[in-house]
Amino acid sequence: MSASQLLRFSTAGSVDDGKSTLIGRLLYEAKGVYEDQMASIRKSTINRSTGPIDFSLLTDGLRAEREQGITIDVAYRYFATPKRKFIIADTPGHEQYTRNMATGASTADLAIVLIDARKGVLPQSRRHAYIASLLGIPYIAVAVNKMDLVDFSQSVFDQIQADFSAYAKEIGLKNLSFFPISALDGDNIVEPSKRTPWYKGTPLLDHLESVPVAEDRNYKELRFPVQYVIRPTLDFRGYAGQLASGLLRPGDEVMSLPAGRITRVKEIPSFDGPIAEAFPPMSITVVLEDEIDLSRGDMLVDPNYVPHVSRRFAAKLVWMLDDNGEPNRTYLLKHATQTVPAEIRRIRHRVDINTLENIPAEQLALNEIAAVVMETRRPLYFDSYAKNRAMGAFILIDPISNLTVAAGMIEESTPDVVEPLQLRNLEFTGEAVETATSNQLTNAERYTRAGHYPATVWLTARRGVAYLLERRLFDLGCQVHVLADDSESHLLPELSRVLSNAGLIAICSIASPDPAERDRAAGFAAANRFLEVPAKELPARDEDAVEVVIKRLEDLGVLRRKDRFERGEGI
Amino acid sequence: MDSRTLSHLRALEAESIHIMREVVAEFAKPVMLYSIGKDSSVMIRLAQKAFHPGKLPFPLLHVDTTYKFEEMIAFRDEFTKSIGADLIVHTNRKAIEEGASPFKLGTGKCCALLKTRALLDALEEGGYDAAFGGARRDEEKSRAKERVFSFRDKFGQWDPKTQRPELWNLYNSKVEKGESIRVFPLSNWTEMDVWSYIELENIPIVPLYFAKEREMVVRGNQLIPLEHNMPLAAGEEPQLVMSRMRSLGCTYCTGAIRSEAATMPDIITELVQFRRSERENRIIDHDQEGSMELKKREGYF
Numbered sequence: 001m002s003a004s005q006l007l008r009f010s011t012a013g014s015v016d017d018g019k020s021t022l023i024g025r026l027l028y029e030a031k032g033v034y035e036d037q038m039a040s041i042r043k044s045t046i047n048r049s050t051g052p053i054d055f056s057l058l059t060d061g062l063r064a065e066r067e068q069g070i071t072i073d074v075a076y077r078y079f080a081t082p083k084r085k086f087i088i089a090d091t092p093g094h095e096q097y098t099r100n101m102a103t104g105a106s107t108a109d110l111a112i113v114l115i116d117a118r119k120g121v122l123p124q125s126r127r128h129a130y131i132a133s134l135l136g137i138p139y140i141a142v143a144v145n146k147m148d149l150v151d152f153s154q155s156v157f158d159q160i161q162a163d164f165s166a167y168a169k170e171i172g173l174k175n176l177s178f179f180p181i182s183a184l185d186g187d188n189i190v191e192p193s194k195r196t197p198w199y200k201g202t203p204l205l206d207h208l209e210s211v212p213v214a215e216d217r218n219y220k221e222l223r224f225p226v227q228y229v230i231r232p233t234l235d236f237r238g239y240a241g242q243l244a245s246g247l248l249r250p251g252d253e254v255m256s257l258p259a260g261r262i263t264r265v266k267e268i269p270s271f272d273g274p275i276a277e278a279f280p281p282m283s284i285t286v287v288l289e290d291e292i293d294l295s296r297g298d299m300l301v302d303p304n305y306v307p308h309v310s311r312r313f314a315a316k317l318v319w320m321l322d323d324n325g326e327p328n329r330t331y332l333l334k335h336a337t338q339t340v341p342a343e344i345r346r347i348r349h350r351v352d353i354n355t356l357e358n359i360p361a362e363q364l365a366l367n368e369i370a371a372v373v374m375e376t377r378r379p380l381y382f383d384s385y386a387k388n389r390a391m392g393a394f395i396l397i398d399p400i401s402n403l404t405v406a407a408g409m410i411e412e413s414t415p416d417v418v419e420p421l422q423l424r425n426l427e428f429t430g431e432a433v434e435t436a437t438s439n440q441l442t443n444a445e446r447y448t449r450a451g452h453y454p455a456t457v458w459l460t461a462r463r464g465v466a467y468l469l470e471r472r473l474f475d476l477g478c479q480v481h482v483l484a485d486d487s488e489s490h491l492l493p494e495l496s497r498v499l500s501n502a503g504l505i506a507i508c509s510i511a512s513p514d515p516a517e518r519d520r521a522a523g524f525a526a527a528n529r530f531l532e533v534p535a536k537e538l539p540a541r542d543e544d545a546v547e548v549v550i551k552r553l554e555d556l557g558v559l560r561r562k563d564r565f566e567r568g569e570g571i
Numbered sequence: 572m573d574s575r576t577l578s579h580l581r582a583l584e585a586e587s588i589h590i591m592r593e594v595v596a597e598f599a600k601p602v603m604l605y606s607i608g609k610d611s612s613v614m615i616r617l618a619q620k621a622f623h624p625g626k627l628p629f630p631l632l633h634v635d636t637t638y639k640f641e642e643m644i645a646f647r648d649e650f651t652k653s654i655g656a657d658l659i660v661h662t663n664r665k666a667i668e669e670g671a672s673p674f675k676l677g678t679g680k681c682c683a684l685l686k687t688r689a690l691l692d693a694l695e696e697g698g699y700d701a702a703f704g705g706a707r708r709d710e711e712k713s714r715a716k717e718r719v720f721s722f723r724d725k726f727g728q729w730d731p732k733t734q735r736p737e738l739w740n741l742y743n744s745k746v747e748k749g750e751s752i753r754v755f756p757l758s759n760w761t762e763m764d765v766w767s768y769i770e771l772e773n774i775p776i777v778p779l780y781f782a783k784e785r786e787m788v789v790r791g792n793q794l795i796p797l798e799h800n801m802p803l804a805a806g807e808e809p810q811l812v813m814s815r816m817r818s819l820g821c822t823y824c825t826g827a828i829r830s831e832a833a834t835m836p837d838i839i840t841e842l843v844q845f846r847r848s849e850r851e852n853r854i855i856d857h858d859q860e861g862s863m864e865l866k867k868r869e870g871y872f
């Protein structure tokens with residue numbers, strides 16, 4: 001029992017397709033229906049006329065909906081077989097309930113999409129399939145229900161399979177399986193049905209018991225968002241969190257974000273003793289070798305696979321509230337373990353989920369889905385949702401009502417998301433952005449010529465250190481420039497970005513730094529190319545201080561090792 | 572099974588730990604409700620794991636109706652001491668002084684005063700903005716839609732319409748002063764999961780869960796433990812019955828079941844064979860179809 005796995009699945013179907021009946025059937029068959037629950041159903045006096053047991057009454061929970069006879073919110077159900085424990089997110093199929101479907105789908109490993117055999121693939125079925133694909137559900141089981149009402153006709157089933165498959169292909173939905181069932185009579189739910197001799201596949205429950213749960217899990221790219229710092233004594237500092245992807249073992253090299261510092265895992269202690277290898281979705285505590293100071297919202301990542309670090313990104317939003325969403329209003333965005341103020345910078349278009357058409361939109365209404373550009377006040381560390389669900393998901397919260405207003409899925413950014421808009425802050429749009437041509441210089445060419453990567457070095461106050469650092473780097477053969485105009489300090493982030501784009505190491509030296517500016521500059525820089533050295537970490541002598549900074553740049557991989565660099569073994 | 576796949580109990584454990592850490596990181600003053608029952612025991616073990624090697628970073632709150640089993644209270648005091656937890660016990664003294672008791676008031680009114688009112692008062696007095704509870708969604712139909720972070724207004728009340736959608740593992744913890752969140756880290760656990768985990772982890776639980784001959788009043792098909800001077804109906808005689816508790820509450824409202832299960836494996840075997848809903852014997856749920864939902868709207872956990 002304890003070695004069984006957990007499978008989370010959601011269900012989608014239009015009203016009366018038989019969703020409640022199917023779930024009731026699964027619970028019943030799996031002996032998940034307790035005797036007294038059965039008893040209380042038999043004495044229930046809700047006026048519905050069905051056969052001997054109405055399985056749907058097992059699942060339709062709250063008073064209000066029992067009275068109305070419809071399901072109005074996501075309900076969670078549980079059953080187990082010797083192989084697996086199942087968590088069902090039972091989501092209603094009404095047109096206006098996109099919100100609930102998305103909620104149920106967000107944690108699902110699999111979705112059951114119900115289709116009434118008599119009706120075939122309706123616009124609603126397409127909508128369910130689209131939401132399943134939007135929320136990245138790895139497996140789709142299409143249950144063609146009420147086969148008893150179409151004489152278990154193979155041609156009806158085949159037609160539905162063909163129609164649905166064609167649509168699934170259009171929206172990039174993968175791992176489809178089809179089941180001809182009767183939820184009411186139990187055909188092909190647990191046992192193969194004698195009434196569908198032409199069907200060679202397995203019953204639905206077999207599929208649920210055997211579909212791989214964690215096959216597509218990402219064990220390669222470490223993402224460990226720091227959730228909480230455990231400091232019971234002065235000698236113990238553990239970073240607690242749930243591993244989003246990748247593996248962690250003692251001795252592994254990790255990079256901290258946003259600082260970009262490299263260190264190693266010292267140990268992964270736990271209540272049950274040290275852990276030799278942690279994998280997702282374990283909740284663990286990590287102790288690092290170096291005394292680096294991380295806090296909630298920071299992240300440990302694989303230095304070889306750094307996530308995107310940016311304040312601006314493309315995303316899909318599912319709007320969940322009556323109060324319309326619109327650009328330039330401030331929301332709170334919660335991503336991994338960070339919550340930051342954010343705005344919808346612009347709505348690129350809305351998606352009509354019936355036709356999949358892109359429609360221009362100024363606002364987002366309840367249950368609408370849109371492609372937007374988001375901008376956060378501090379940088380986020382993220383991957384696209386398609387690549388890494390945990391690292392690409394976020395919610396938006398209205399700071400006044402405190403309600404959750406939207407679910408967001410980060411998309412790979414296209415140049416139009418990042419480039420022109422960020423440059424517009426600088427107000428020299430036209431001249432800085434050139435349209436790409438085959439002649440355009442690539443970053444690789446710039447870096448090769450320079451012999452190092454670009455970087456932004458954020459130093460406070462010590463101007464002597466800044467100029468000495470510039471001199472030392474210059475002598476080493478680097479392209480470098482100090483930005484030290486205090487009167488224009490608000491331009492530093494943008495200027496450092498331009499220098500970085502040109503392949504230079506920008507040294508920002510400011511007397512009284514504004515944390516927001518620092519964050520903006522960090523947001524513009526690539527993950528391992530922003531180096532902040534607080535004044536208190538710099539030795540008193542300028543020469544020593546410069547050595548510390550150069551060492552950090554080497555650790556970050558911006559410079560090759562100095563000795564080799566001097567022997568002419570640049571990149 | 573791939574060695575990098577968690578068993579379902581470990582997957583549930585990881586989820587619960589994540590929830591607890593999220594609460595401690597995002598709320599100013601969390602508290603954990605401690606009912607002394609098996610779900611609370613599991614919840615505490617998970618909290619120990621979540622904050623290891625530190626101690627629990629929040630107090631435990633026991634709402635004592637004074638109608639609990641003596642064995643529960645003894646277990647409570649010893650267990651919480653052994654793990655170095657900070658225990659707060661709260662009782663609605665005023666109601667007790669005015670004579671509140673399940674025998675006199677009936678179970679509905681008694682619960683309202685000694686549990687619901689007492690809990691709301693304790694939470695308000697303590698200024699807690701988050702309270703962990705051990706409720707599970709599989710316990711009762713109205714709980715199937717309960718959120719993990721369940722929003723309560725300034726009066727501690729629950730409204731199905733103001734509950735926030737919960738996606739991924741991203742919980743919305745924003746509340747205004749006076750409002751609070753009830754957090755259910757065991758939402759996705761079933762009774763079977765709880766027992767299996769207690770066995771797997773060797774978690775100490777109150778001996779009342781194990782079968783023994785106990786003095787009972789047999790009323791219909793219910794067994795009511797003879798404690799707290801329970802008044803007998805005409806013709807009723809206490810009997811010694813081999814029995815145990817499936818869930819623990821006040822003595823009068825916790826029906827016992829006839830059982831021979833005296834060890835953990837026995838209990839699990841019994842559970843598999845004889846799957847009756849956990850609350851069959853808790854008289855409060857029988858008051859009215861959907862009664863738990865009504866209680867919840869009023870602030871009952």
Ligand SMILES: Nc1nc2c(ncn2[C@@H]2O[C@H](COP(=O)(O)OP(=O)(O)O)[C@@H](O)[C@H]2O)c(=O)[nH]1
Nearest residue numbers: 014015016017018019020021056146182183184
């Ligand atoms: N003949 C037949 N009727 C079914 C089947 N599944 C469900 N139904 C009936 O269809 C109606 C709607 O079912 P219900 O489960 O409430 O649908 P939901 O709205 O999707 O939850 C009920 O009258 C069911 O008894 C089936 O496989 N065959």
Ligand SMILES: [Mg+2]
Nearest residue numbers: 019020056071
């Ligand atoms: Mg239904």
